Amino acid sequence: MIRAAIIVCWVMAIGLALFLIAPLLVIAAASFSPTPVFDLPLTGASTRWYGKIGRLDGFWPSLLLSLEIALLSTAISLVCGTLAAIAIARGKLPGAGIFATALVSPLMMPGLVLGIALLQGFRAIGFTAPWATLLVAHLVITLPYVARTMISGLARFDFTLIEAARTLGCTYPGSVLRVMVPALAPSFLIAGIFSFLASFDNYPVSIFLADVRTKTLPIRMLQYIEEAPDPTLAALSTLILAGTVILLFVSDRAVGLHRMAGTSD
Amino acid sequence: MSEGSPHLVVRGVSKRYGPTTVLDHIDLTIRRGELVTLLGPSGCGKTTLLRAIAGLAQPDTGKVELAGRDITNVPPHKRNVGVVFQSYALFPHLTVAGNVAFGLKVRGMARREIDIAVDRALSLVKLGHLASRRISALSGGQQQRVALARAIAVEPDVLLFDEALSALDRKLREEMQVELRRLLQDVKATAIFVTHDQDEALTMSDRVAVMNKGRIEQLAEPRELYLRPASLFALNFVGLSTRISGTVLAADNGKVDVETKVGRLSALGNFQAGSPVIVAARPEQLRLGEQGESNSAAGRVRSVVFQGSRTLVEVDAGAGESLLAELSGRDGAIPRVHDEIRLSWPVTETFAFPMEAQA
Numbered sequence: 261m262i263r264a265a266i267i268v269c270w271v272m273a274i275g276l277a278l279f280l281i282a283p284l285l286v287i288a289a290a291s292f293s294p295t296p297v298f299d300l301p302l303t304g305a306s307t308r309w310y311g312k313i314g315r316l317d318g319f320w321p322s323l324l325l326s327l328e329i330a331l332l333s334t335a336i337s338l339v340c341g342t343l344a345a346i347a348i349a350r351g352k353l354p355g356a357g358i359f360a361t362a363l364v365s366p367l368m369m370p371g372l373v374l375g376i377a378l379l380q381g382f383r384a385i386g387f388t389a390p391w392a393t394l395l396v397a398h399l400v401i402t403l404p405y406v407a408r409t410m411i412s413g414l415a416r417f418d419f420t421l422i423e424a425a426r427t428l429g430c431t432y433p434g435s436v437l438r439v440m441v442p443a444l445a446p447s448f449l450i451a452g453i454f455s456f457l458a459s460f461d462n463y464p465v466s467i468f469l470a471d472v473r474t475k476t477l478p479i480r481m482l483q484y485i486e487e488a489p490d491p492t493l494a495a496l497s498t499l500i501l502a503g504t505v506i507l508l509f510v511s512d513r514a515v516g517l518h519r520m521a522g523t524s525d
Numbered sequence: 526m527s528e529g530s531p532h533l534v535v536r537g538v539s540k541r542y543g544p545t546t547v548l549d550h551i552d553l554t555i556r557r558g559e560l561v562t563l564l565g566p567s568g569c570g571k572t573t574l575l576r577a578i579a580g581l582a583q584p585d586t587g588k589v590e591l592a593g594r595d596i597t598n599v600p601p602h603k604r605n606v607g608v609v610f611q612s613y614a615l616f617p618h619l620t621v622a623g624n625v626a627f628g629l630k631v632r633g634m635a636r637r638e639i640d641i642a643v644d645r646a647l648s649l650v651k652l653g654h655l656a657s658r659r660i661s662a663l664s665g666g667q668q669q670r671v672a673l674a675r676a677i678a679v680e681p682d683v684l685l686f687d688e689a690l691s692a693l694d695r696k697l698r699e700e701m702q703v704e705l706r707r708l709l710q711d712v713k714a715t716a717i718f719v720t721h722d723q724d725e726a727l728t729m730s731d732r733v734a735v736m737n738k739g740r741i742e743q744l745a746e747p748r749e750l751y752l753r754p755a756s757l758f759a760l761n762f763v764g765l766s767t768r769i770s771g772t773v774l775a776a777d778n779g780k781v782d783v784e785t786k787v788g789r790l791s792a793l794g795n796f797q798a799g800s801p802v803i804v805a806a807r808p809e810q811l812r813l814g815e816q817g818e819s820n821s822a823a824g825r826v827r828s829v830v831f832q833g834s835r836t837l838v839e840v841d842a843g844a845g846e847s848l849l850a851e852l853s854g855r856d857g858a859i860p861r862v863h864d865e866i867r868l869s870w871p872v873t874e875t876f877a878f879p880m881e882a883q884a
Contacts (some may be wrong), residue, residue, distance in 0.1 A: 423581050424614035426601040428628035428679060434602075436632075442618040 284501060290495035298491055309495040316492060325391075326477040330459040333398035334406075337455050338448065341406030348407075349414035360411060362509055367404040371464030374400065379468040390474035397465050402455035409454065413447030446515035453511055457504065532557035532715050533578065533683050540573055540739075547573045548584065548701040549739035553716065555683075560709060562718040562726040564762065565736035571719045574736070575685050578717065580604050592682045602631075607676030613668045615660045619673050622647070622656040629680035646678040649708060650763060657754055658868040666697050673705070677712065684709070684716040690725060704729045723763045727751070735759045753812030757878040766805045767849045769822075769842075773800045781877050786844035787822040794877030801880035808837065811850035813860070821869035822848055826860050840868060 276457050290298040294306040313319060346362060348356045366374060378397045387393060421443065425435035441448070463478040470479050533555040540548040547570045555561050563571035576582035580601030588597045596604050615624050622643050629639045631843050647653045650670035660668065664741055669689065676684055690698045690705075706729050714856050720726055726733045727747040734744045735758065743755035754760035760768075771785030773796045783790050792804045806820075816819055824842035836859050840848040850868050852859055860866050 273529045349621065405814075418612060418614060420610050420612050420614040421616060423579075423601075424608065424610060424616075424675075425627070425631075426581070427579055427604070427606055427608040428675070429631040431600070431602055434631070439616055445618070 287494050288498045288501070290491050291498040293491045293494075294343075294514060296490045298494070309491040310499075312492045313496050313499070316484060316496075317474065320479040321473075322475050322477045324396075325474065326460055329394055329476065330456050331399050332395060333402045333451055333459050334455040336399060337402040337406040338452060341403050341451065342410050342448075345407055345410035345414050348411055349417070350419065360407070363407045364404045366400050367408070371462070375465040375468035378465065382469075390469060390471045393469045394474065394476070398459045398462065398471055401462055401465060402459050405454040405458055406451040407448055409451035410444070413444050413451075417444060449511050449515055451508060461500075530553070530557055532559070533717075534588075534590040535574070535578065536588045536590070537804075538574070538577055538584040538589065540570075540577065540582065540584050546739050547880060548577065551739075551741060553741065555715060557597040557715055558713050559732065560706065560714075560716050560718070560730045562720060562733045563736055564726040564733050566721060566724060566762070570739040571736045572687055573721045575687055575717060578683070579606050579608050579685055582616040582794070591822065605679070605682045607679060607681035607684045608684045609669075609672045609676050609684070611637055611690075611691060613672040613692075615668055615671055615675070616709070617660055619660070620656070621652065621658050621660065621663070624660065624671055625675045625678050627675065632679065642678055646674040646787060649677065649712070650674045654704060664695055666701070669693060669701065673708075677714070683713070684714050686716065686718040687756055688719055688721070689831060691720070691722065698725070705729065708737075727763070733763075735762055737762075751807070752874075754805075754876065757805070760805055760876070760878065765808050765837075765849055765851075767811065767847070768803050768805045769799070769846050769848075770803050773798050773802055773877070780872070781834075783800040783877060785846070787824075787842040787846050787848075790820045790822075790875065790876040791872040792820075792875040796877060796879070802877040803880055804875060804877050806870045806875045808849045808851035809835075810874040811848060811852075811868045812856075812870065813850075813852065813868060815867060816869045818870045819871050821839060821867055821868040822846075823865065824848060826862050826864045826866060829859065840866065 291309055292305045292307065293303045293309070306505045341363075344359075346408070347353045348363075353359065375397075378393070378400065382388060382396075387396075417440065421439050422432070422435045425439045426432060430438055452482050461478055462476070463482070466476045467479055470476060481493060481496065529774075531554050533553075535551055535553040538548055538551045538695060539546070549570075549572075551574055553561075553574075563574060563730075565571050577584045578591075580596070584597070588595060590596065591604065591606070616627065619627065625643045625646050626639050629642055629741060634642070643656070644653065647656055650673050652667060652674065655663065655667065658831070660671070662854055663671065669692070672689070688880050690701055693701060698726050702725055718729055720727070727750075730747065732744060732746055733750050735742045735750065735756075737758045743750060743759045745753070750759065751764050754763065757768075760766050769787060769790065770783045771783040771790065774782045774784050774789070775798055776782075776796055777793060779793060781792055781794050781796050781802070783792055783802055785804060785836040789802050794802065796802055822840075822842050824840040824847070826838060827841045827847065828837075828839045830839075836852050838850045838852055838860060840850065848868055
């Protein structure tokens with residue numbers, strides 16, 4: 261009976277994994293297609309679509325913009341989110357619970373609604389510079405990821421460690437750097453990765469704030485697929501996929517994937 | 526500075542948190558090489574006093590001097606104190622040796638000297654073989670030793686222990702008490718322990734400061750504290766006692782005669798006639814039977830608790846008063862429950878305390 265249950269579980273797990281991974285495999289396979297139209301079975305392999313990525317119209321500015329926005333918003337969120345999390349986790353702030361909920365609430369908001377709201381809000385106050393509005397919008401997207409991760413990380417952090425470091429000769433800022441930051445390194449890494457990925461592949465919010473010259477990579481990619489659906493896009497997707505896998509693999513080596521899933525140690 | 530001279534001086538230190546007075550004009554002088562315990566119930570201010578000495582809490586008024594230097598406004602990292610915390614507060618991302626080396630690295634000591642100092646500190650606490658372990662791989666007792674080694678390694682002017690042994694189980698705690706005292710005497714450390722455990726206080730310290738409501742009620746050697754408690758609170762907090770309430774009939778040169786519900790008793794103390802007092806005596810002073818020139822009272826045995834070398838006998842003396850006697854086998858027959866007995870005890874071991882001071 262239990263044996264049967266275990267078999268059913270495994271079949272479901274494998275089936276689910278296949279269902280999730282199969283499209284990604286198709287994309288990867290399509291990127292090596294020798295012909296502009298992807299067709300199974302493959303009649304050979306070619307890497308010429310990878311060579312074409314760099315020649316895509318407006319590719320490099322979009323990639324740079326996306327990296328810029330993702331890295332900047334992640335960096336700012338890490339600092340602000342951590343400071344906010346400290347205030348909340350130390351529990352001396354009146355209404356800390358409300359503050360925490362508000363901070364994390366954009367996570368629960370549909371991206372489209374958030375995008376329209378931000379667009380209209382920015383317009384209303386005359387804040388229309390595309391690059392700056394994109395950065396602020398992405399801060400709204402990334403801050404909850406950082407805040408949520410850091411609040412749970414700090415909840416397990418013993419602030420006596422900072423006092424111990426101070427009595428051993430560290431200044432207060434020195435104690436934070438030498439003790440709190442290393443002790444929370446896993447949380448920082450997880451927060452940083454999720455924040456970066458959330459910003460880098462965001463479409464629904466960015467689309468409302470982008471203009472002709474300021475287009476993030478996801479927006480540009482959707483445009484390509486409308487204009488010329490050839491395997492170049494599959495090649496680009498495969499590269500992004502590979503980058504993500506490498507990022508996750510490296511951080512798994514560093515801190516363990518189980519901690520990223522929030523199941524703690 | 527020579528041994529025995531004032532090393533740590535606390536002068537008129539007060540601290541309030543909102544409407545609560547946590548420290549109420551504390552004066553405390555500790556000599557070099559002395560082991561002193563701050564003993565009291567939770568909320569008596571003992572931990573706040575320790576934190577004020579460490580620099581982790583800023584007193585509202587008063588001064589703290591350490592090794593001849595006014596440190597009242599010196600931040601904790603420049604005070605050269607060593608603190609062992611109740612939770613040990615070991616750094617989880619560092620090894621055992623990394624924890625012990627932390628304070629030395631911060632001080633910018635050369636690597637070779639650090640290695641030597643770490644080895645010495647770890648061998649003092651008998652953990653040399655675990656130097657490269659991670660903190661999470663250690664038992665509670667081992668973590669306690671690492672915390673001690675880390676505090677000792679920086680050669681602090683004073684070592685502060687905040688309920689440092691309370692997380693250990695009873696047997697380990699008792700072993701550590703003896704070992705820690707010997708170790709601290711070996712390295713000639715000046716140390717302050719904060720605890721609510723009277724056994725720990727009596728075992729570990731040269732002097733004990735009994736604290737209550739932000740004040741030091743009594744600062745005395747353990748023996749004196751037990752034999753000559755200065756207040757009813759000190760009497761109650763350290764050891765057991767028989768306590769009987771009454772009214773002073775006559776006072777004469779440090780001695781009082783007190784009318785109680787169990788008869789007339791004499792005690793040491795200075796009171797005016799008519800004052801309500803509590804008369805008290807330690808249980809081992811009470812003997813079976815009548816003896817000349819001593820206090821005595823009779824009653825029916827309520828309970829007999831055998832405790833190995835001694836037996837605790839509680840006697841119902843009527844009128845809501847009870848007597849507690851600690852009898853050893855040498856005192857002859859141990860009474861049984863419901864026996865009618867008479868107990869007596871010397872007047873010179875009987876104390877009177879003002880009634881209103883009852884905690």
